[in-house]
Amino acid sequence: MEAVNPATGEEVETYETQTEEDVDDALDRATDAFDEWRARPLREREELLEAAGDVLRENKREYAETMTREMGKPITQAVSEVEKCAWACDHYAEHASAYLQPEHHPSPSGSTVKTVYEPIGPVLAVMPWNFPFWQVFRFAAPYVTAGNVGLLKHASNVPGCAKAIEDVFREAGYPEDVFQSLLIPSDLVDDIVEDDRVRAATLTGSGPAGRAVAATAGENLKKTVLELGGSDPYVVLDDADLDAAVETGAWARNQNGGQSCIAAKRFVVHEAVYDDFLDRFVEEIDSYVVGDPMDEETDVGPQAKPSLMDELHEQVEESVEAGANVALGGEPMDREGAFYPPTVLTDVPEGCPADTEEVFGPVATVYEVSDEEEAVEKANDTQFGLGASVWTEDRERGERLARQINAGCVYVNQLVKSDPRVPFGGVKESGYGRELSEVGIKEFLNEKTVWVE
Structure with a gap:
């Protein structure tokens, strides 16, 4: 998998593509990691996310230069993108507990009825190259903090960004395999979505890619969130x-x-x-x-x-x-x-x-x-x-x-933007589901009713 600088046409670096056997091993490790991660107190997960925000800020120039070399984003905009990712980490580190508080319902005298929000397992994210850090963190910050584990299939022209993001979580102190980057070709995505170890998928990209993931997920009764572009x-x-x-x-x-x-x-x-x-x-x-x-x-x-x-x-x-x-x-x-x-x-x-x-x-x-x-x-x-x-x-x-x-x-009187404080997503051919805010963190959770008589 080659990273090529679009400003010069020169090869930046070559990365070894992972095999089907590597993916199988990664899914096993993600499943094991989920069993431990979901049991962690939410406050501990919030603290680790806060640490991830600190790692992003400490290394923002390095990450920005990786983006710029791989997909051509002007360096000042790349730095701003890393800072925005840190902001998303800050937001969910502060608000995840409030977003995930059990919701109580009217019930008969002497009983308690509430909805609790529980993680569902490994989530596959198929992400694009245009905002190679932000697109990932707007999925990872909420979903992983809620107790799921993340599997990233990034665009093939930004493998260095994919590895750098994996390193952010590692340096922040996350347990091994809570977040993994898979350097794989697109033709392995369907198999991953079909695999019983993967419980949901989110994709930002083209309409054909979104339809393919949604079709496979639908056949396997798995939820998806799709953001498929706009005009x-x-x-x-x-x-x-x-x-x-x-x-x-x-x-x-x-x-x-x-x-x-x-x-x-x-x-x-x-x-x-x-x-x-x-x-x-x-x-x-x-x-x-x-x-x-x-x-x-x-x-x-x-x-x-x-x-x-x-x-x-x-x-x-x-x-x-x-x-x-x-x-x-x-x-x-x-x-x-x-x-x-x-x-x-x-x-x-x-x-x-x-x-x-x-x-x-x-x-x-x-x-x-x-x-x-x-x-x-x-x-x-x-x-x-x-x-x-x-x-x-x-x-x-x-x-x-x-x-x-x-x-x-x-x-x-403002340009359109994605902001961690408000829901983000589209209608019609732009996809379905929402990312960010309270709505976004709940997309891949089991909203479980608990009735205690």
Whole structure:
């Protein structure tokens, strides 16, 4: 398994892929670890998670550089990602006990009835490369603290990140095998999901990958949580603060090289402010520094792999052939590495790739609408339903429109983000289930009714 720097094309390091026999051994060890781990007092598990947060902060530059070398994230954004992981650890170290308190119910006189929350066993996590630390910690921090044990199948282009995350738990003092990284090819995932020793699975990734895991899990009566991408609308109404909408929108599309499920992708702008917004939007994006991701001044680094850049450019080319106009960018950069410039498309025809598909890179599509009803209609005109943003100076108007948009989360006058304090997840083709907050920690628990007469 090779890690290749997308900024240079050079091999970073090679890792030995684990075999089916290695996986079988790992599942045995995970099962044994679960028997001991679930019996640990919750307060001890919280303290270990707090220690994991400390390990992350102490080594954040090292972990950030691993991310940047393997998938091209600009170094300042990589450092922020590690810090966010530490925040998630802090959150569940502080709140897990409250989230998992037994819930009491009305009952006959002399009896006590309550729901208690118990772990179910080893949980497989199939995670993507775009946020190689955060995606893992938003699953591991709650699920492992609740008493489950974790098995990580990370993306094949970030094996160093996978091993580093395993080391975080080890250095924090976790018992051996409570969290394991499996460096395996994707064709072993189905067998793991089918295995009786694995009790649930969570996946963040593509629709086909999610369907495959869900189908196998369903056949084996195992619960899944899926986050499968998005094409998030960013609605700018006629009374929006354009300075804020432009600045935040440009960053919401281009941070992490535009490689984010919850990035703002389709900009739906009221005709009264369309021209002004578009001019400022293009100017703001054009000011971004594209370059060496190890440089602190870089805003946009390379795409994670040359093949991904090629797919992105094919979507742009097909959309332009269909009639879309390129207001900025639109061609791979003439330099070493998988660099694609921040791009803005207007006059995007209905049905072209940039209109209907998830565009996973720094390409924004901008639409003009005549009123808020048309804005909501366009926002909902997608197979996805992960997140959305609405921009208006009228907070009541913003909340009213937020209720009309079909998405797992809608932010008014803010970019879409995942936050450990609130549930995160999507509807429609963006998946099901929720991560984070109290809802997230309970996804893979047995909600057991205990009636004592």
